[in-house]
Amino acid sequence: MPQYTFKCNNCGEYDVWKSMSDDLARDRCPGCSSETYRVFTLFNVxxxxxxxxxxxxxxxxxxxxxREELPKSNIRKKEKNPRPWMV
Ligand SMILES: [Zn+2]
Known part of the structure; x- marks a missing residue:
């Protein structure tokens, strides 16, 4: 489960573990229960x-x-030699 950073306007930033199926954009502050927003931190730079x-x-x-929203034509573009068996 990845860790995400959220920011509370009252209490500051905190980290929380969430699964991909959770709401990743918003959270509730564990300190004051106000609505918080995700902070994007750099990792695997x-x-x-x-x-x-x-x-x-x-x-x-x-x-x-x-994944379902990606244009289908782009999905395999990164492969250098896609489907060499196809003519
Ligand atoms: Zn708070």
Whole structure:
């Protein structure tokens, strides 16, 4: 289960473990029960695109896209030699 950072306007930031099926954008503050919002922190930076890291650093919130919402034509584009058995 991944760990996420949320920010409470009263109490500050805190970390919480959530499963992917939970609401990942909002949470309740464990201290004062007010609504909190997710803070995007940098992790696995070395594996991420430098441009993306810069954008997140500048405060951009990445859009959450589900696999079903991805355009089908893009899914296999990263493979260098897709389906070599196909003519
Ligand atoms: Zn709070």
């Amino acid at each position: 070395s594996q991420m695109d430098a441009k993306l890291v810069k954008k997140i650093d500048e405060g951009m919130v990445p859009k959450v896209v589900k």
